[in-house]
Amino acid sequence: RTSYSKDRRIVPCHATESSRFTLTCATDNALESSCPHSCKVVHTSDFGQVAFTIEARPGCPIQLTKYMVYHTSQTASAEELCGRTEWTLDRVVTNGFQELLASQQQYMEDFWRRSDVRVKNIRQDRTKRSTVEIQQAIRFNLFHILQASARAEETGVPAKGLTGQAYEGHYFWDTEIYLLPFLIYTSPRIARNLLAFRHKMLPQARARAKELGHRGAMFPWRTINGEEASAYYAAGTAQYHINADIMYALRKYVQATGDEAFLRDYGAEMLVETARLWLDLGFYSEAKAGKFCINGVTGPDEYNAVVNNNAYTNLMARENLCYAAQVVESLQATAADAYNALVGETGLDPSEVKAWMRAAENMYVPHDEKLGIIPQDDGFLDKERWDFRNTPSDHYPLLLFYHPLDIYRKQVIKQADIVLAMFLLGDAFPPETKKRNFDFYDPLTTGDSSLSSCVEAIIAGQIGDVDKAIRYGMAALLMDLADVGGNVKDGCHIASMGGTWMMLTYGLGGMRDYDGSLSFWPRRAPEDDATLLFTLTYRGQRVQVEIGPENVEYALREGHCLIIHHETEEIQLTQAHPVAVRLVSKQELT
Structure with missing residues (x-):
């Protein structure tokens, strides 16, 4: 002191x-x-x-x-x-209060111009909430994300933002999967800072991998300074998927911003080290017909810990390996200086890249022919189903009332796991596959995590289950204002707030960005007069999407020319020429 x-x-x-x-x-x-x-x-x-x-x-x-x-x-x-x-302090005293007030007002106006999501004519008989209440909840959530992330320069975003002491200010995978999509498309500079913060902790991640007996880098599940702070390995360190989650966010950032310099200077090194870890962690299993398997890990669902071949982990690891190989090969072909610098920094050997691709191409993903679903892991379908009928309603979250071993032995899910993969990697799953998996896993999901409702709402909407989409969507939207989980006293759920933005844009708005380009597949439900309006920053340009009862209008608010897609139709936007497209009345999204 x-x-x-x-x-x-x-x-x-x-x-x-x-x-x-x-x-x-x-x-x-x-x-x-x-x-x-x-x-x-x-x-x-x-x-x-x-x-x-x-x-x-x-x-x-x-x-x-x-x-x-x-x-x-x-x-x-x-x-x-x-x-x-x-x-x-010298500067602010010299400028005085009025100038500070004016600059803050301008800052907030800029934020809302980039980030606001507006709704009109919400059917209260469906949502049980008025349009005013829903609009308030949306802006409440977006404001708290801003407050939590605005000064993220050499730090991450705490799980509770600036609203509470729970989790001791630590950062988790929430940042990359639930917050960064919003920041990438509204405040890309902040998104860049958060990814740079991950790169900054690469030395500790390398040391942690070595401590665990691996090559490469292992990012901490829970941290405030780059060191692993999780006290329980089964629900902490075993969540290797955080490596792939960070690289997933990196790819989304680069695709949406075109920031190739960041990819060369920071991203490529992280990709090399995370790919090395996956190759070291997995193995080719004779029992699985020579497929590449990853054992002893925990997926997003912490009620099934230290399992073999968690499908989410394997799918995301495959993406990580492919992207690492793609970036390295691109640098070698087009940016010799950057490639040589990467080799000098990491000791990369060309044979490693081939090994990454082989592992990705042979990645084992569980599949059950009889049920037509992707088992969450190798042993999930062999477990006894949790006795939901005789579980008292006041005994949730389960982990507060039952021993972890009791939970681990049963078919019960804390939060979206394979359902989350179907959202993040949605182009890999046909609609009927999404429906079969959602219908199987939804009854087993307790929603004990605040991270679940927003994802379930998105997938429910995509498969045409409007009632569940609304129910889960309202739970996510009002998670804190209505204290859905009964724990807002510990602070707001910042990641869930980010999830509500994804729910509105990717879910209701039908936004798709799997291949790096922007497309929209909005559908209006029958007898629905609601309007949704949101704005995205893409490649330095700002596009506004307004979905009404009959039409969707795309308008370029900043920039010169932007090409997007309405479903499969290419649309060229300029500021002088917005484009309106008539909507089809369907419930199902593709």
Whole structure:
């Protein structure tokens, strides 16, 4: 701890003992009055006070303006951070409150112009909520994402954002899978910062992989400074899929922004090291006809831990391996300097790339011919079904009332797992496959995680189950405002809030970006007069999508020319020429 004062200014700085995070909160005070007054400053390492004594007079105004500045860092010393804080404080005091207010107002206007999602004419008989209530919930969620991520420069986004102490401010896979899609398409600079933060922890990830006996890099399941902070390996470290989740987000970012420089300078190195880990973790199994298998892992569903061939993990690992090979081969062919730098940094051998592709091409994905579904893992279908009928309604979440071993032995799911894969990799699953899997897994899913409802709403909508899409969608949208899980006292569910944006754009809006291009497959349900409007930033241009009762209109709000697709029809947009397309009345999305 360190603290000092200057005139009416107090500058305290604290540093955490282990992670050496530094935090400074400096204050300055400006008192304006013609009344006689004096000032006394008292401070210690933990306490600061500026006390004014004023001889107040009738009709003599007194105005006190207090300026506060926060700075935090993982790398700066206390002295350096105090210097930064004082520089910022000098600037804001000089500019004054009105300029600060105007700049904040402009910042928020810019945010809503890029990010707002607007709805009209919602059928309250279906949603049990008015249009005003739903619009409030949407903006409540988007605002909290902004608040949690706006200053993410050398940090991640805590699971509870700025709203609570739960999870001790740690970062999880939530960031890449649930938050980054929103940020990529509304605030790409912040998305870039968050991916750069993952690259920054690559040395610790390499060390962690070595500790676990692997080549490559193993990103921490739960962290605040790059080190693994999960205390329970079965529901923490065993979730190897976080490597693929980060690389999935990297690919989405590069495709949506065209930021090839980031891919060369940061992304390629992460791809090499994560691909190495998958190749080292898996093996070619004779029992599975020589297929590449990945054993002893936990997927997104933490109620089935340390299993063999979790389908989500295998599918996402395959994507990771393919993308790594694709990027390395592209650099070798088109950017020799960048490729040579990558080889120098990682010691990459060309034979590794061939091995990645072989593993990807031979990746084992479970399949049950009789049920026509993808088993969540090798042993899932062999388990006894959880006795939902005799489980008291107040005994959820299950992990708070039942021993993990009891849960692990049963067919019961905490959150969307293979259903999540069908959303993220949706082009790999025909509609009938999505329906069979959703119909099988939905009754087994407790929704004990706030991350489940938004994904289930999207897939339910895609298979035409409107009632479930609305039910899950409203649960996700009101997760915090209505305290759906009964735990908002611990803080808001920031990742679920990101999921609601995906639910509105990818779900209701029919947005697809699997191949890096933008397409939309919106459908209106019969007798539905609702309107949905949202905006996306794509390759530096801003496109607005407005889906009404009869038509969908695409309009370019910023930029010169943008090519998108309405279903399979190519549409060329300019600011002068928006395009309207008549909608087909169907419930099913493709």
